[in-house]
Amino acid sequence: xxxxxxxxxxxxxxxxxxxxxxxxxxxxxxxxxxxxxxxxxxxxxxxxxxxxxxxxxxxxxxxxxxxxxxxxxxxxxxxxxxxxxxxxxxxxxxxxxxxxxxxxxxxxxxxxxxxxxxxxxxxxxxxxxxxxxxxxxxxxxxxxxxxxxxxxxxxxxxxxxxxxxxxxxxxxxxxxxxxxxxxxxxxxxxxxxxxxxxxxxxxxxxxxxxxxxxxxxxxxxxxxxxxxxxxxxxxxxxxxxxxxxxxxxxxxxxxxxxxxxxxxxxxxxxxxxxxxxxxxxxxxxxxxxxxxxxxxxxxxxxxxxxxxxxxxxxxxxxxxxxxxxxxxxxxx
Amino acid sequence: xxxxxxxxxxxxxxxxxxxxxxxxxxxxxxxxxxxxxxxxxxxxxxxxxxxxxxxxxxxxxxxxxxxxxxxxxxxxxxxxxxxxxxxxxxxxxxxxxxxxxxxxxxxxxxxxxxxxxxxxxxxxxxxxxxxxxxxxxxxxxxxxxxxxxxxxxxxxxxxxxxxxxxxxxxxxxxxxxxxxxxxxxxxxxxxxxxxxxxxxxxxxxxxxxxxxxxxxxxxxxxxxxxxxxxxxxxxxxxxxxxxxxxxxxxxxxxxxxxxxxxxxxxxxxxxxxxxxxxxxxxxxxxxxxxxxxxxxxxxxxxxxxxxxxxxxxxxxxxxxxxxxxxxxxxxxxxxxxxxxxxxxxxxxxxxxxxxxxxxxxxxxxxxxxxxxxxxxxxxxxxxxxxx
Numbered sequence: 001x002x003x004x005x006x007x008x009x010x011x012x013x014x015x016x017x018x019x020x021x022x023x024x025x026x027x028x029x030x031x032x033x034x035x036x037x038x039x040x041x042x043x044x045x046x047x048x049x050x051x052x053x054x055x056x057x058x059x060x061x062x063x064x065x066x067x068x069x070x071x072x073x074x075x076x077x078x079x080x081x082x083x084x085x086x087x088x089x090x091x092x093x094x095x096x097x098x099x100x101x102x103x104x105x106x107x108x109x110x111x112x113x114x115x116x117x118x119x120x121x122x123x124x125x126x127x128x129x130x131x132x133x134x135x136x137x138x139x140x141x142x143x144x145x146x147x148x149x150x151x152x153x154x155x156x157x158x159x160x161x162x163x164x165x166x167x168x169x170x171x172x173x174x175x176x177x178x179x180x181x182x183x184x185x186x187x188x189x190x191x192x193x194x195x196x197x198x199x200x201x202x203x204x205x206x207x208x209x210x211x212x213x214x215x216x217x218x219x220x221x222x223x224x225x226x227x228x229x230x231x232x233x234x235x236x237x238x239x240x241x242x243x244x245x246x247x248x249x250x251x252x253x254x255x256x257x258x259x260x261x262x263x264x265x266x267x268x269x270x271x272x273x274x275x276x277x278x279x280x281x282x283x284x285x286x287x288x289x290x291x292x293x294x295x296x297x298x299x300x301x302x303x304x305x306x307x308x309x310x311x312x313x314x315x316x317x318x319x320x321x322x323x324x325x326x327x328x329x330x331x332x
Numbered sequence: 333x334x335x336x337x338x339x340x341x342x343x344x345x346x347x348x349x350x351x352x353x354x355x356x357x358x359x360x361x362x363x364x365x366x367x368x369x370x371x372x373x374x375x376x377x378x379x380x381x382x383x384x385x386x387x388x389x390x391x392x393x394x395x396x397x398x399x400x401x402x403x404x405x406x407x408x409x410x411x412x413x414x415x416x417x418x419x420x421x422x423x424x425x426x427x428x429x430x431x432x433x434x435x436x437x438x439x440x441x442x443x444x445x446x447x448x449x450x451x452x453x454x455x456x457x458x459x460x461x462x463x464x465x466x467x468x469x470x471x472x473x474x475x476x477x478x479x480x481x482x483x484x485x486x487x488x489x490x491x492x493x494x495x496x497x498x499x500x501x502x503x504x505x506x507x508x509x510x511x512x513x514x515x516x517x518x519x520x521x522x523x524x525x526x527x528x529x530x531x532x533x534x535x536x537x538x539x540x541x542x543x544x545x546x547x548x549x550x551x552x553x554x555x556x557x558x559x560x561x562x563x564x565x566x567x568x569x570x571x572x573x574x575x576x577x578x579x580x581x582x583x584x585x586x587x588x589x590x591x592x593x594x595x596x597x598x599x600x601x602x603x604x605x606x607x608x609x610x611x612x613x614x615x616x617x618x619x620x621x622x623x624x625x626x627x628x629x630x631x632x633x634x635x636x637x638x639x640x641x642x643x644x645x646x647x648x649x650x651x652x653x654x655x656x657x658x659x660x661x662x663x664x665x666x667x668x669x670x671x672x673x674x675x676x677x678x679x680x681x682x683x684x685x686x687x688x689x690x691x692x693x694x695x696x697x698x699x700x701x702x703x704x705x706x707x708x709x710x711x712x713x714x715x716x717x718x719x
Contacts, residue, residue, distance in 0.1 A: 056641045230481040236437055237476075238547070239469030239494040248495075249484055329485055 001324070004332035008317050011274065019309045020076075024069055027298055055100060058089070072097075096306055097299030099292075106303035109288060116186050117284035120276060121269040123200055124207040129262060132212035135220025143224065151216060158213025165276040167206045167279035174202060186282050203280050207273065211265060215258065220255040229253070256326055260319050267315020271308025378534045381450035384587055385409035385434075385555055390447035390457075392426075392433050399660035403429040405611035406447070407688065411604070413554060416581065416588040418602030418619075420595065420634065424656045426611040427591045431557045435474055435590075436464035452557065470500040472555040473548035478566040479540035483532040489543050490517075490528030497550045514548035519576060538569035542576065549580060556581075557589045562597060574600050595638055599623065607631050610657050610667035612687055617696035627698040630671045632715045640719070650718070666701065674702060674710065 038166040039056045056062055060071060071080065075095035082089040082098050091098050098105050135155075139148040174180050181202050187195045226232065227250050235249040236242075272286030285304060294298035324330045374700055392404040404426040411417045419427045432438055434449055436456060449456040451472060475480040484492060493512040495504065501508070509528070516524035519542040532540055541561060548556060558577065562570035578601060581588055590601055598605055598619070605622040607615040607630065617627040626632055633652035635643040654671035657663050670677045678701040687699040692707075700707060 152548075229485040230476060230478060233437065234476060234482045235484070236465075237435060237468060237474045239465055239467070239499055240495070241465065244499075252486055253484075327486060329533050 001332055005319075005321065008320070012313050014316060015313050016306070017073075018304055018312060020073065021069065023302055023305050024072060024133045025065070027066060027302055028068065042273070051100075096303030098259070099297055099299045101295060101297045102300075105301050106176045109300060110285060110303060112306055113283055115188060115283050115289045116282050117270060117272055117278070117286065119186075119189065119196065119200055119281065120203055120207065120273055120284060121125040121266060123197075123204040124211065125262070125266050125269070127204050128208035128211035128215055131208065132215025133219045133255070133258060134216050136216040137223055137246075140168065140223030140227065141246065148220075155213035155216045159217070160210045161210075163206060163210060163273075163277045166209060167203075167276065170202055170206050171280065203276060203282065206279075215261075218261065219254065219258055222257055223250065226250045256323070259322055259326065263315045263319035263322065264312075267311045268308075270311045270315075272304065355536060358417065372413050381410075381453065383450075384452055385589075386448075386450040387430075387434070388448040388450070390430065390433060390449060391445065392429050392438065393444040394442060395444065396660075400444075401418040401659045402611050402662055403659055404433065405605075405662070407611070409606050409609070409613065409616060411555075411589065412585045412589045414581065414585045416601050416605045418598035418605045419589060419591045419608060420593065420598055420605060421608035422593065422656050424610075424659060425608040426659075427608055428559055429539045429611075430608075431474065431559055431589060431591055434555075434557065435468055435472060436461065437468075437474075442490075466500075469496055469548075469553070470551045471553055472557065473551070474555040474559065475541070475544045475548050475561050477560040478651075479544045480532065482544060483540065485532060488529050488531055489535070493528075493547045493550055494542070496547050500551045502573060511550060512546075515550050516543070518549075518580070519543070519546045521546070522532065529660065537565050538572065541565060541569075541573055545573075545580070549584065549586075552584055554584075555589070557591070559591045560593070561590070563592070570597070571600075577601065580717045593700070595634060607634070610634040610662055611659060612667060612686075612699065614699045615697070616689065617693075621693065621696040625696070626707075626711065627692055627694075627696075627704070628700050629674055629702075630668050632711065633671075635719060636715065666699075674706075677702060677706065 037052065037056075039052045039061050047288065060068060074096075075091060075093070077093060079093040080095045080098075081089045082091065086328065089103075089105075090099055091107075094107055096106040096110070099109060102109060106164060135151050139151045142148050165315075175182055185199060187199055189196045227246075229250075230247060232250050235245045240249075272289055274286035274290050276282075277286040278290060279285045285307070289301060289304040292304070324332060387410070387531075388408050390404055390407045391402075394401040395705070396402060404439070407426070407430055409417065419430065421427050421526060429438075433445060434451075434456070438445065438460065445457055447457060451467070456466075456467075490509065490512050493515060494508040497503070497508045497511050498505075503511075513524045513528055516528060521527055521542055527535075535543065541564075545561075556577075561577070562573050565573065574597065577588065577590075580586070582595045588601070589599070592598055602619055604618050605616070606613050607628065609630050615622060615626060615631045617625075622631060623635070626635060630652070631680065637652060638649045639649060652671055657667055657670070661674075663670050663683075665681070665683045665685050666672070666675070666687050672682065675682045681701050685701065688699045689699045691697045692704050698707070
């Protein structure tokens with residue numbers, strides 16, 4: 001097992017390296033292919049000639065691509081200095097780039113926006129897990145009943161309606177017209193936990209509605225399959241009460257695919273829920289990357305890409321390891 | 333209508349014997365019921381059971397969108413403690429449905445059950461599901477065909493046995509664990525104290541089936557139902573498992589119902605045999621009666637279809653012509669008539685009238701319209717020489 005983990009961790013490093021190479025190459029090759037100056041992308045929107053020259057010098061854009069990548073890679077590990085002679089901008093490790101537009105290392109920007117994304121993701125995750133799974137289980141147990149049909153109908157709506165639809169609807173009615181949860185803006189958890197939760201409640205509900213629907217359907221299908229397994233019949237044949245049969249025998253097996261998907265969904269969400277953050281006006285990593293794209297601030301886009309990729313790759317690894325913990329038949 | 337096991341306690345069989353002893357095919361004596369193959373109504377409910385397990389006119393129907401599936405349509409049999417009953421039949425004959433019905437494992441909402449199941453003086457069909465649940469595992473236990481899928485893959489073998497034990501006995505985990513090790517020893521699993529913490533997938537097929545047996549016997553049930561316990565196992569392992577079951581039966585004095593389609597298994601283990609076809613019992617008797625003096629064309633077919641190396645090659649496989657009938661559209665009259673070579677000897681009767689189980693010898697009953705003498709003649713002259 002340890003050997004497997006080590007192998008996988010090496011794999012993580014390899015994948016991250018590959019992602020960085022590909023992303024880096026795209027961002028540098030594309031402008032060259034288009035015939036424009038790559039410095040433009042790094043300098044931000046409509047830069048002047050002096051800024052362009054400054055950026056070119058600092059980033060060493062006149063140097064060969066390999067050297068540029070080398071510096072970039074080195075920057076991630078030990079930090080980097082953007083030197084144009086008179087002034088030096090220091091970018092400590094991990095240096096995912098330097099945003100000249102904001103005059104800050106990208107990592108700083110990510111870290112400052114991370115709490116927002118984290119709050120949104122984790123809160124919604126808890127909600128959707130609890131509601132999605134319980135509704136899915138109940139639907140499976142009452143298959144064909146009115147509850148089941150209604151729940152699956154609502155779930156279909158949840159899966160089909162985009163977050164900017166439900167979110168805007170929720171904001172407009174709940175927040176503005178009915179004034180139930182007004183003033184939806186981010187408050188740090190350390191500042192005021194209650195306010196933090198109150199302001200995020202609407203976001204959590206809307207975001208989890210989407211995922212809960214998915215999880216309800218998934219849990220229902222998984223549960224139905226498990227309930228018809230032989231070992232459930234054996235459990236009943238032993239004389240176990242139905243509650244115990246469902247809880248200890250059926251539920252445990254049916255949750256395996258759920259755990260897998262949950263890990264992946266959460267991992268992806270930590271890279272920034274762009275649509276959600278924009279809809280509700282929260283400045284998280286998603287908003288950060290959206291703004292960067294709009295402003296053509298390449299370093300941020302590059303940095304966020306790597307950041308998100310890391311989470312997804314790690315989530316994959318954790319989920320695979322969890323599988324071995326849950327199912328004793330799985331060995332590495 | 334229901335047979336009494338003969339060799340047991342020496343009490344008289346109270347079944348209604350074949351009315352017309354001469355058996356000329358005439359309907360003299362016995363009243364003919366054209367439709368429902370039920371026991372004479374006065375026998376239900378008023379007569380207390382005489383055997384440890386007594387099933388009377390058990391009917392289990394499944395209403396579906398395509399029609400009502402008549403899986404079990406009027407089955408009656410009885411069994412004493414310390415004896416084994418083998419239920420034999422093709423796939424779809426209703427054997428497993430019967431056993432699940434006895435255990436109360438059918439979904440009440442999707443099943444229509446009628447008739448009576450008497451277990452040690454208690455009637456189960458009319459009992460509350462909660463009451464039957466308490467008996468499951470304790471008074472009656474079941475082992476299933478495929479032990480790999482019948483055991484939960486995520487829990488150790490020990491925890492599953494402990495669970496089975498603790499649900500019916502209020503003991504500490506330590507005591508239950510000791511009991512589990514004891515049971516694993518009893519079923520001859522080597523190194524039981526260590527194997528108890530292993531998972532089902534770590535055992536071989538035969539070992540897993542032993543684990544299932546250990547689990548089902550942990551509460552000393554008086555009735556054990558084995559649903560094709562050896563079908564998924566190698567032949568050599570099969571013999572061991574059957575031997576184990578016989579030993580444990582002697583030790584616990586349990587009644588065993590063994591369901592199988594394999595006549596070899598039945599010959600090994602059973603004291604009595606019930607042959608089922610299309611949800612009904614067609615022949616019921618001791619092992620000797622059914623193997624040496626069978627009187628139903630279906631039983632003849634079953635015995636003939638056992639492959640024999642000592643036959644001429646062309647005759648080695650003698651299947652019963654035709655296919656098992658649909659349980660939604662069961663053939664009228666005798667369900668076997670489309671496949672019976674002797675159906676025409678009864679004229680129209682086999683196609684219109686359902687034959688009832690009637691005693692032909694003490695402890696041996698058959699559901700067939702052919703007169704007794706005709707049956708015996710056919711057996712002696714036509715069927716047996718070919719076996």
